[in-house]
Amino acid sequence: MAPAPDVVRQAAEWAALLDGGTVAPDQLAACEAWCRESPMHRLAFERMQALDARFDGLTGADRQLLRRLTDIKPKSRLLRGGGALVAAAILVGGGWLATHLQAVREHFADYQTERGEQRTVHLADDSNLVVDTGSAASASLSGGERRISLFRGQVLANVARDANRPFIVETADATATALGTVFTVRVEAEGTRVTVLESRVKVCPRSGGRRTGEGCVEVDEGMQVVVSTHEVSPARSVNVEQAGAWTKGWLEVDDQPASEVLSELSRYSAQPIRFDPALLQGIHVTGSYPLGDPARALEAIAGSTRLRVDRQADGSLAVAPRP
Amino acid sequence: VHYGVTHRQALLSLYKEHHSWLHEWIRRKSGCTHRAADFVQATFCRLLEHGDIELPQSPRSFLATVARRLLIDDIRRREIERAWVECWSSGHDAVDTLSPERIAEAAQLLHGLLQLLWELPPPVRKAFVLRRIEGLSHDETAAALGVSVRSVKRYMAQAYERCYAAAHPDR
Numbered sequence: 001m002a003p004a005p006d007v008v009r010q011a012a013e014w015a016a017l018l019d020g021g022t023v024a025p026d027q028l029a030a031c032e033a034w035c036r037e038s039p040m041h042r043l044a045f046e047r048m049q050a051l052d053a054r055f056d057g058l059t060g061a062d063r064q065l066l067r068r069l070t071d072i073k074p075k076s077r078l079l080r081g082g083g084a085l086v087a088a089a090i091l092v093g094g095g096w097l098a099t100h101l102q103a104v105r106e107h108f109a110d111y112q113t114e115r116g117e118q119r120t121v122h123l124a125d126d127s128n129l130v131v132d133t134g135s136a137a138s139a140s141l142s143g144g145e146r147r148i149s150l151f152r153g154q155v156l157a158n159v160a161r162d163a164n165r166p167f168i169v170e171t172a173d174a175t176a177t178a179l180g181t182v183f184t185v186r187v188e189a190e191g192t193r194v195t196v197l198e199s200r201v202k203v204c205p206r207s208g209g210r211r212t213g214e215g216c217v218e219v220d221e222g223m224q225v226v227v228s229t230h231e232v233s234p235a236r237s238v239n240v241e242q243a244g245a246w247t248k249g250w251l252e253v254d255d256q257p258a259s260e261v262l263s264e265l266s267r268y269s270a271q272p273i274r275f276d277p278a279l280l281q282g283i284h285v286t287g288s289y290p291l292g293d294p295a296r297a298l299e300a301i302a303g304s305t306r307l308r309v310d311r312q313a314d315g316s317l318a319v320a321p322r323p
Numbered sequence: 324v325h326y327g328v329t330h331r332q333a334l335l336s337l338y339k340e341h342h343s344w345l346h347e348w349i350r351r352k353s354g355c356t357h358r359a360a361d362f363v364q365a366t367f368c369r370l371l372e373h374g375d376i377e378l379p380q381s382p383r384s385f386l387a388t389v390a391r392r393l394l395i396d397d398i399r400r401r402e403i404e405r406a407w408v409e410c411w412s413s414g415h416d417a418v419d420t421l422s423p424e425r426i427a428e429a430a431q432l433l434h435g436l437l438q439l440l441w442e443l444p445p446p447v448r449k450a451f452v453l454r455r456i457e458g459l460s461h462d463e464t465a466a467a468l469g470v471s472v473r474s475v476k477r478y479m480a481q482a483y484e485r486c487y488a489a490a491h492p493d494r
Binding site: 002008009012013015016017019020021044048050051055059060061062063064065066069070071101102103104105106107108110136138140142147153192207230288 | 327371403406407410411413414422431432433434436437438439440441448452454455456457462463471473477479480481482483484486487488489490491492493
């Protein structure tokens with residue numbers, strides 16, 4: 001179900017043909033006809049166009065550096081890398097070289113959301129993916145498996161049943177394989193957080209021998225784990241309604257420390273939310289707050305606690321206890 | 324092949340036996356004692372992270388290979404960070420609005436993109452950079468390279484295909 005190499009090649013030719021600027025209407029029509037032949041054609045072509053958009057999105061400094069360093073092709077193996085480096089990367093199974101390639105994949109990811117944006121994606125296998133604020137993910141549906149690569153942020157996967165094709169969400173830390181239907185995966189600084197809203201999910205740290213299944217844990221409905229590259233934390237129970245509320249645009253909290261709630265809200269806010277966690281100690285928050293309107297949510301939180309919100313000159317929102 | 328606990332034990336004995344040798348090796352290569360200790364740690368961390376690699380017969384040359392890659396990678400990363408900050412400051416007044424995270428993020432992406440571009444055959448790379456990075460038209464790109472517009476389109480198609488493979492390795 002993923003575009004075959006020759007389809008990718010043809011899509012590349014179409015993209016190059018139409019890239020020229022002056023495009024004859026019959027060329028456009030011919031490309032559209034090709035795209036209509038198969039969803040794989042369209043996917044490959046759309047991805048080519050996405051590549052363009054991502055190159056266009058590079059900053060002036062990025063461009064200047066690329067220009068400078070591609071122009072003087074370095075003679076030294078130091079800068080260029082090359083065969084030996086790739087061999088070493090394979091030697092240790094991915095490793096640090098892979099992180100740069102990973103950065104490229106992230107940059108070109110299929111689904112990207114801005115701060116405050118959420119998107120629901122209907123995949124070709126009838127699964128749904130809700131992509132949370134500030135996230136990047138790619139989907140690859142092949143004959144053998146369905147694989148979502150989550151580079152940053154959070155997704156909720158609502159998985160269509162297909163016993164022959166496992167549905168896997170992978171992050172830099174871990175893989176989460178659906179054994180049933182609904183779960184969320186979120187990339188955080190300390191690891192990947194997997195929350196099971198329905199049925200069960202098998203979670204494996206990256207470093208565990210995937211072939212042996214060592215280190216893998218099956219997580220039950222209503223449970224949550226944090227996975228590092230090495231291990232899976234003990235599962236803790238969560239409120240399923242609350243854990244999935246973000247997909248409906250709500251932040252639901254029940255007696256949670258204010259600093260945690262504000263950090264969560266700031267993920268959605270275009271304006272930075274600033275606070276000193278030390279000053280907020282002992283303050284807890286309970287309630288439902290709209291993620292689509294972080295400023296209003298902040299006012300509501302302040303109204304129900306001992307907090308005040310001040311809009312700073314630079315547009316940021318400063319939160320502190322009321323005097 | 325060692326997995327899990329056995330792998331960790333094998334690494335532990337590897338560490339006990341060779342870490343001072345590796346420290347000295349890195350110190351000689353990098354000329355810095357402080358950083359050498361960090362790189363010894365980093366080397367073993369890498370090996371620990373990859374739980375299913377086979378530990379070879381000649382552990383010293385293996386450790387040296389891994390450490391060397393780390394050293395090279397570190398130098399490369401700093402080079403790119405430095406160059407990027409330079410480019411950035413030429414377009415901005417104050418460098419102090421840059422956060423370390425922003426610099427690291429940019430460097431990592433650019434490092435990846437550079438790797439990608441360097442792998443392209445030279446004419447393809449030149450055409451792609453002129454078109455996508457410099458924003459020249461196909462005609463202008465063709466003129467700059469002294470080739471036909473048809474060739475530019477062919478080069479662009481090759482570059483697209485390569486970028487696609489990097490962006491979607493599993494297609």
